[in-house]
Amino acid sequence: MSDDNKITFHSFTELVAKRAGTSRVEADAYIHQLAKIMGEGLENNSDIHLYHFGRFHTTHVGEQMGSDPNTGEPLTIPEHTRVHFRAYSALRFAVNAPFRRLQIKELNEDKTAWRKRPGALILLALLVVLLILLGIGITKLISTQNASVAPLEKVSSNVEPPLVAAAPAPEPVKTAPTEEQTVPAPAIAAAAPAEPSPPVTKTTGTVVTLSSGDTLWALAATTWGDPFWWPVIYAENRPELSLHNPDLLETGITLRIPALAGSVNSPTDADFRLKEDAYRIVADDYRKLGNPRAAGYAAEAARGFDK
Helix, strand or coil: CCCCCCCCHHHHHHHHHHHHCCCHHHHHHHHHHHHHHHHHHHHCCCCEEECCCEEEEEEEECCEEEECCCCCCEEEECCEEEEEEEECHHHHHHHCHHHCCCCCCCCCCCCCHHHHCHHHHHHHHHHHHHHHHHHHHHHHHHHHHHHCCCCHHHCCCCCCCCCCCCCCCCCCCCCCCCCCCCCCCCCEECCCCCCCCCCCEECCCCEEECCCCCEHHHHHHHHHCCHHHHHHHHHHHHHHCCCCCCCCECCCCEEECCCCCCCCCCCCHHHHHHHHHHHHHHHHHHHHCCCCCHHHHHHHHHHCCCC
16 A cells, blocks of 8 residues: 555455455456446446445436636536445445544534523514514414305315415324334335325336325335335435435435345345345434434344345
């Protein structure tokens, strides 16, 4: 290893040969073939999963305006394909192991000092008064609108009521699973509908679009026949999700359904490793959110699914 912590290709080849117990020429050929296969897969827009390491995938970036960093002149950046790498939780934990014991220290421990300032108290009182007046105005407006609406018995039965827009981010509904107490309820799509929810709609063979009220639990049950595989769908789409919360997904997003090497009834070793990694990712996100269900998913991943 060089002084700047970079491993040269020659050193990497020797390290692989030593670990694999083979010659440096054979290790060099293995490394080149691996790089060639990965490059061809990414050129074909295929996702490459290296278990216990990470996932390589590509995204398409459309044409956009930019500027020359040297001259500052505007220029058009043509559409292109971008390569992404997402490290699995085991690798992230290993890399960040030296920093796990670090504690957050508050630089300003006195968080109540602002309450001693007269100006802050006056602004707080004005804000409370403003909120009260706003609430009174909204109440009067609702009362006026209700008074102008015809009674229900006078409305024709042939006229259907208008659809009510779903709230953008309601509280998620928790559904307890029935198989084991250690496995919590699955993630659900946000926004509970006012009308009965339509079923999950599949757009292509491996892509679905979530509607209001759809759940990853139900999606896994419909696709594979086993709802306890839902973390695999969450882990597959997590890099593109704006909210890293297994219990809260945005309505209308498009999700990819990963292809299993076998099936949920007869999974291969690769499928078991995929499920274990997915449970670790869900446990990691729950832990960051302070959700107590993280312990259950972490225990299931540690125990393994091939026993």
